[in-house]
Amino acid sequence: MEHEILEIPGLTYDHSMELEYATQFAVDYYQDDYAVITIAQEGSYLVVPEGKEAPEGLDKEIKVLQQPLDHIYLVATSSMDLFRAIGGIENITLSGTDANGWYIEEAKEAMENGNIQYAGKYSAPDYELILANGCDLAIESTMIYHSPDVREKLEEFGIPVLVEHSSYESDPLGRMEWLKLYAVLLDKEEEADAYFQSQTDMLTDVLGAENTEKTIAFFSINSNGYVTVRKTGDYISKMIELAGGRYIFQNLGNDNALSTMNMQMEDFYAGACDADYIIYNSAIESELHSLDELLEKSSLLADFKAVKEGNVWCTEKSLFQETTGIATMISDMHTMLTSDDPDLSQLTYMYRLTDTK
Numbered sequence: 001m002e003h004e005i006l007e008i009p010g011l012t013y014d015h016s017m018e019l020e021y022a023t024q025f026a027v028d029y030y031q032d033d034y035a036v037i038t039i040a041q042e043g044s045y046l047v048v049p050e051g052k053e054a055p056e057g058l059d060k061e062i063k064v065l066q067q068p069l070d071h072i073y074l075v076a077t078s079s080m081d082l083f084r085a086i087g088g089i090e091n092i093t094l095s096g097t098d099a100n101g102w103y104i105e106e107a108k109e110a111m112e113n114g115n116i117q118y119a120g121k122y123s124a125p126d127y128e129l130i131l132a133n134g135c136d137l138a139i140e141s142t143m144i145y146h147s148p149d150v151r152e153k154l155e156e157f158g159i160p161v162l163v164e165h166s167s168y169e170s171d172p173l174g175r176m177e178w179l180k181l182y183a184v185l186l187d188k189e190e191e192a193d194a195y196f197q198s199q200t201d202m203l204t205d206v207l208g209a210e211n212t213e214k215t216i217a218f219f220s221i222n223s224n225g226y227v228t229v230r231k232t233g234d235y236i237s238k239m240i241e242l243a244g245g246r247y248i249f250q251n252l253g254n255d256n257a258l259s260t261m262n263m264q265m266e267d268f269y270a271g272a273c274d275a276d277y278i279i280y281n282s283a284i285e286s287e288l289h290s291l292d293e294l295l296e297k298s299s300l301l302a303d304f305k306a307v308k309e310g311n312v313w314c315t316e317k318s319l320f321q322e323t324t325g326i327a328t329m330i331s332d333m334h335t336m337l338t339s340d341d342p343d344l345s346q347l348t349y350m351y352r353l354t355d356t357k
Contacts, residue, residue: 001023001024001025001026001038001040003026003038005028006028006036006044006059006062008030008034008036008046008055008058008062009055009056009057009058010055010056010057011030011031011032011034011055012030012031013028013029013030013031014029014030014031015028015029016028016029017029017180017184019177019180020173020177020200021169021171021173021174021176021177022166022169022171022174022175022177022178022180023040023169023170023171023174024039024040024165024166024168024169024174025037025038025039025040025165025178025181026038027180027181027184032049032052033049033052034046034047034048034049034052035047035184036062037065037162037181037184039162039163039164039165040165040168041165042162042163042165043061043062043063044061044062044063045062045063045064045065045160045162046058046062046063046064046065047065047067047184047185048064048065048066048067049067050066050067050068054066063160063161063162064160065136065137065160065162065185066136067185067187068091069091069136069137069185069186070090070091070093070136071091071093071094071133071134071135071136071137072091072092072093072094072135072136072137072138072139073092073093073094073095073096073119073125073130073133073135073137073138073139073159074092074094074095074096074139075095075096075097075121075122075125075138075139075140075141075143075144076096076139076140076141076164077096077097077101077141077321078141078164078166078167078175078320078321078323079139079164079166079178079182079323080092080095080102080104080107080321081104081321081322081323081324081325082176082178082179082182082323082324083179083182084104084106084107084324085179085191085192085195085324086179086182086183086186086188086191086192086195087188087191088182088183088186088188089106089107089110089116090110090115091185091186092107092110092116093115093116093117093133093135094116094117094118094119094129094130094133094135095107095111095116095117095118095119096118096119096120096121096122096125097118097121098111098118099111099112099118102321103317103318103321103322104318104321104322117129117133119133122140122141122143122144122147122150123143123146123147123150124150125150125154127153127154127157130154130157130159131157135159136159136160137159137160137161137162137185138154138159138160138161138162139162139164140161140162140163140164141163141164141167142163142164142165142167142168144161144163145163164178164181166178166323167259169235170233170235170238171235171238172235172236172238172239172242172326172330173199173200173326173327175235175323175326176196176199176323176324176326176327177196178323179192179195179196179323179324180192180193180196195324199324199326199327199328200327202327202328202331203242203327203330203331206242206243206244206330206331206334207242209244209334209338210244211241211244211245211246212244212245212337212338213245213246214244214245214246214276214277214337215245215246215247215248215274215275215276215277216240216245216246216247216248216275216276216277216278216279216333216337217229217247217248217249217268217271217272217275217277217278217279217306218230218236218237218240218247218278218279218281219268219272219278219279219280219281220280220281220282220283221265221297221298222262225264225265225297225298226262226263226264226265227262227263227264227265227267227268228260228261228262228281229249229252229260229261229262229263229268230247230249230252230259230260231249231252231253231259231260231261232247232249232250232251232252232253234259234260235259236259237249239326239329239330239333240333242330243330243331243332243333243334243336243337244333244334244337244338245276245277245333245337248271248272248275249271249272265298265300266300269300269303269304272304273303273304273305274305275304275305275306276305276306276309276311277306277311277312277313277336277337278304278306278307278311278312278313279313279314279315279333279350280294280312280313280314280315280353281315282314282315282316282317282319283315283317283319283320286317287314287316287317288314288353290353290354290355291307291312291353291354291355292355293353294312294353295307310352310354311336312352312353313336313350313351313352313353314350314351314352314353315329315349315350316348316349316350316351318349319349322349325348325349328348328349329348329349329350332347332348332349332350333350335347336350
């Protein structure tokens with residue numbers, strides 16, 4: 001992202017972090033181990049090293065994050081896996097999701113053994129617990145914008161609030177690159193660089209392959225019978241392209257900030273019945289275990305080309321919490337697109353739906 005290098009009283013700018021895909025944040029390093037994180041639409045945060053202080057005369061608009069940051073209240077669920085990837089779950093002591101809501105085993109275990117406590121969801125935090133815990137940072141998703149009074153209250157208590165904007169990244173790998181931002185908070189930049197490189201290396205052959213031009217519909221069906229699909233240009237559709245396919249809906253506009261939209265089954269049928277593959281998104285509704293379960297949701301699906309040809313797949317429920325799995329999911333889809341008989345044991349986030357449970 002384009003941003004201004006801030007002049008910080010008493011600090012000397014040194015260099016900026018090089019980012020490959022992310023566009024919603026930037027990191028500028030200053031001498032003596034200070035850093036400034038700038039998040040699009042949010043503003044800037046000065047990361048102050050342990051044992052040092054924020055300089056006098058600092059602009060009041062710049063929020064101060066005093067290291068060590070080891071009592072974090074994590075509300076943005078997509079960030080937990082990024083902390084896990086850099087060995088930072090131990091820095092999280094409060095969660096906005098209870099133990100039953102986590103699919104990330106390390107997070108679930110940390111809550112079950114008491115290392116992480118449930119401190120309430122974004123709109124109803126347990127302020128008493130948060131203060132008693134010595135919370136030094138709250139990491140929120142953009143849902144906090146719907147509860148501005150909560151953010152104001154946390155900041156009144158002296159707890160800085162960082163709103164992560166990874167969901168605004170148009171490139172799926174840009175979402176995963178947010179682990180580099182969290183690495184700055186925890187002084188784990190080397191771990192983040194190594195992990196991110198290992199994930200992008202996994203895609204070297206995939207990204208260099210010619211597109212198959214096979215079409216994919218990615219969807220779920222809600223309890224009211226409406227079909228939820230991704231809009232054109234959403235990061236899921238970008239993942240499909242990186243995997244070597246084409247998202248079936250090429251003209252679903254981005255008339256608002258939402259990345260999904262609902263349509264009636266008849267409209268979904270008209271737009272997606274000829275898709276070469278259909279992938280059922282289990283993140284919104286429950287996982288499916290057979291093709292019969294899918295067809296029970298709508299008899300129209302039986303006439304889809306992908307159903308007739310046996311190219312019906314479902315995502316694992318854990319996919320959207322495991323942000324670091326983006327590269328693996330792209331690889332899974334590439335395998336699906338390029339193999340007539342893919343080895344299902346080699347896939348991590350997808351499985352084929354067949355007639356039997």
